[in-house]
Amino acid sequence: MDSLMSTPLVIWLGLALLFGIIELLTVGFFFVFFAVGAFVAGLVSLVLPSVPGQILVFLVVSMVSVFFARPLLKNTLNVGDRPAKESNAAALVGTEVLVLEDVDKYQGRVKVVHNGEVWTAYLAEPQEGEVLSADSPGLVVQVDGSKLAVRPKA
Numbered sequence: 533m534d535s536l537m538s539t540p541l542v543i544w545l546g547l548a549l550l551f552g553i554i555e556l557l558t559v560g561f562f563f564v565f566f567a568v569g570a571f572v573a574g575l576v577s578l579v580l581p582s583v584p585g586q587i588l589v590f591l592v593v594s595m596v597s598v599f600f601a602r603p604l605l606k607n608t609l610n611v612g613d614r615p616a617k618e619s620n621a622a623a624l625v626g627t628e629v630l631v632l633e634d635v636d637k638y639q640g641r642v643k644v645v646h647n648g649e650v651w652t653a654y655l656a657e658p659q660e661g662e663v664l665s666a667d668s669p670g671l672v673v674q675v676d677g678s679k680l681a682v683r684p685k686a
Contacts, residue, residue, distance in 0.1 A: 538577065538578070540574070540577035540581075540583065540586060541574050541577050541578060543574075544570050544571070544573045544574030544577055544586070544590070545570070545571065545574045547566075547567075547570040548567045548568075548570035548571040548574065549567075550567075551563045551564070551566040551567035551570060552564065552567040555567060560606075561602050561605050561606060561609075562598065562602070565594050565597035565598045565601065565602060566590075566594045568593060568594070568597055569589075569590045569591070569592075569593040569594030569595075569597065570590055570594075572589060572590070572593045573586045573587070573589045573590035573593070576589045621675045622675055624644060624672045624675055624680065625672050625673065625674060625675060626671065626672060627644055627645065627646060627671070627672050628644075628645040628646070628669055628670070628671060628672075628685060629642040629643060629644055629645060629651075629653070629669070629670045629671070629672060629680065629682055630642065630643045630645055630667070630668075630669060630670075631653075631664050631665060631666050631667060631668050631669075631670055631682075632650065632666060633666055634663050634664065634665055634666055635653050635654060635655050635663065635664040635670070635682060636654070636655055636658065636662070636663045636664075637654060637655050637658040637662075638654055639652055639653070639654050639679070640652070640653050640654065640655075640664065641653065642670060642680060642682060644672075651678075651679065651680045652678065652679045652680070653670075653679060653680040653681070653682045654676075654679055654680075654681060654682070655681075655682065655683070656673040656674065656681035656682060656683050657683070664682065664683075664684055668684065668685075669684075669685040670682040670683060670684055670685050671683055671684075671685050
């Protein structure tokens, strides 16, 4: 049991824990790879008593993880510079609707083609007296609370 709780192993596991805590307090998937490197170095310390060798393992595993695994994680989990996809009502912008009741600059009713939802709508940027007639196609320009701003589909 003494060999399992050797000083280098405890130090490496402590560093892994410290890097893990730092990762939880930050964003961007960076310190987690140093936690992995420290954990692997701790395992290596059980068979390789050389501290410089353990440090080399820590550095190699950490750097390889940062350069290869980090980009994969960022892309998979949508973290970083890429904008998140719109969801819920905001995702309706640009979708096609079918007009159920005439839509003017104040109100009307439309049905979203791809999911069948019925919404109250109004005509976005209408010309004087312009109306979007029933059974005509339209496009969602904006979600305005519980109403959709629509325009005629060109």
